[in-house]
Amino acid sequence: MTVLDAEQRAYVAHVRALATDRLLPLVKAGAEGRVNRPLLAEMGAHGLLRGLFGGAPADPPEDAAAMQLCLLRETIAGVSAEAETALALQGLGSYPILQSGRPETVERWLPGVVRGTTVAAFALTEPAAGSDAAALELRADRDGAGWRLTGEKVWISNAPEADVYTVFARTRQGAGSRGVTAFAVAGDAPGLTGEHLDLLAPHPIGRLVFDGVRVEPADVLGDVDAGFRVAMRTLDLFRPSVGAFAVGMARAALDATLDHVSTRRAYGGTLADQQAVGHTLADLATQWEAARLLVYRAAAAYDSGAPRSEITKAAAMAKLFATEAAQRIVDGCVQLHGARALQRGHLLEHLYRDVRAPRIYEGASEVQRSIIARELFEERNSA
Numbered sequence: 001m002t003v004l005d006a007e008q009r010a011y012v013a014h015v016r017a018l019a020t021d022r023l024l025p026l027v028k029a030g031a032e033g034r035v036n037r038p039l040l041a042e043m044g045a046h047g048l049l050r051g052l053f054g055g056a057p058a059d060p061p062e063d064a065a066a067m068q069l070c071l072l073r074e075t076i077a078g079v080s081a082e083a084e085t086a087l088a089l090q091g092l093g094s095y096p097i098l099q100s101g102r103p104e105t106v107e108r109w110l111p112g113v114v115r116g117t118t119v120a121a122f123a124l125t126e127p128a129a130g131s132d133a134a135a136l137e138l139r140a141d142r143d144g145a146g147w148r149l150t151g152e153k154v155w156i157s158n159a160p161e162a163d164v165y166t167v168f169a170r171t172r173q174g175a176g177s178r179g180v181t182a183f184a185v186a187g188d189a190p191g192l193t194g195e196h197l198d199l200l201a202p203h204p205i206g207r208l209v210f211d212g213v214r215v216e217p218a219d220v221l222g223d224v225d226a227g228f229r230v231a232m233r234t235l236d237l238f239r240p241s242v243g244a245f246a247v248g249m250a251r252a253a254l255d256a257t258l259d260h261v262s263t264r265r266a267y268g269g270t271l272a273d274q275q276a277v278g279h280t281l282a283d284l285a286t287q288w289e290a291a292r293l294l295v296y297r298a299a300a301a302y303d304s305g306a307p308r309s310e311i312t313k314a315a316a317m318a319k320l321f322a323t324e325a326a327q328r329i330v331d332g333c334v335q336l337h338g339a340r341a342l343q344r345g346h347l348l349e350h351l352y353r354d355v356r357a358p359r360i361y362e363g364a365s366e367v368q369r370s371i372i373a374r375e376l377f378e379e380r381n382s383a
Helices: 008-029 035-044 050-054 062-077 082-099 103-115 227-263 274-304 308-342 347-354 364-380
Strands: 120-123 139-143 146-157 166-170 180-186 194-195 204-217
Touching: 008 035, 008 050, 008 062, 008 082, 008 308, 008 364, 035 050, 050 062, 050 082, 050 103, 062 227, 062 274, 082 103, 082 120, 082 146, 082 166, 082 180, 082 227, 082 347, 103 180, 120 146, 120 364, 146 180, 146 347, 166 227, 166 364, 180 227, 227 274, 227 308, 227 347, 274 308, 274 364, 308 347, 308 364
Parallel strands: 120 166
Antiparallel strands: 139 146, 146 204, 166 180, 194 204
């Protein structure tokens, strides 16, 4: 897919207007590194959170869930990275519940998520299990019909403030990814505590400690010992949209830089008159367009029901290329702005901090390369 149709363009314009007029003031009023509940409630009031699951203010087709999510994240990121992050975390934390939860579990949590009154979080990473998610150590020990969760999670977005966590725990020792189960865990569950952590970018994130936290059979997402599949299905949907987030930030950086070089005078003319500046921007814009097309291709593969291997490879390519390209683009735009872009509060200063994390979370760039290589060899061997 290379060009948006009229309905998609109208949707993008609608979302951009909402982000600019309704979300941005709430972002500026919020506290850095903390969950912005008024912002989420505003997103819910305007139907933006429905776009995480294939719905939106304009009620787009449900079979365009991935593309709609990418357009939503790309557009909001072009206005505010903080607003985009708040929206995306709601989806990442709650999609496993929608995808694999029992009807009563979905009904308990999803209406509040869509309204923006229930804060969700995705709790996968542990102190000794980051990129190697199959090495999870958080224990789920049998206790009658249910389980008791014991251990830690770290670098969990929206922790420790979330109202519900999708938690991945080990229910079978020595089984790698085949012994992990996903659970929906209430944020106020007895035995669950946590603390905030500070990141380079303003982002709500923290550490969780599970001290015999009780979960019931109804809290299981999917099947027992099959939680890794729940995680991977979620990441197949959200990885291309991480690329969309990066594309949106890169677009904001390019727009600001085009304005800057068109007015900044140096050596008897504007910076835009210098061939070196023009060529630099041409290269950055080409990388941006390539990233955008890879993101749209991955979304189209997901929405068309392509084979799982194709979806996984396309998602990994989109996240890898778009996040790496966005960092190069933002860095190049900072260089063209000069010192003013490093001043605290400047748009480029914000973007320079915000653009780094997507190369790590939801699978670091090195993990994406491994996924792509694995799929390439599997394709070759099955041909």
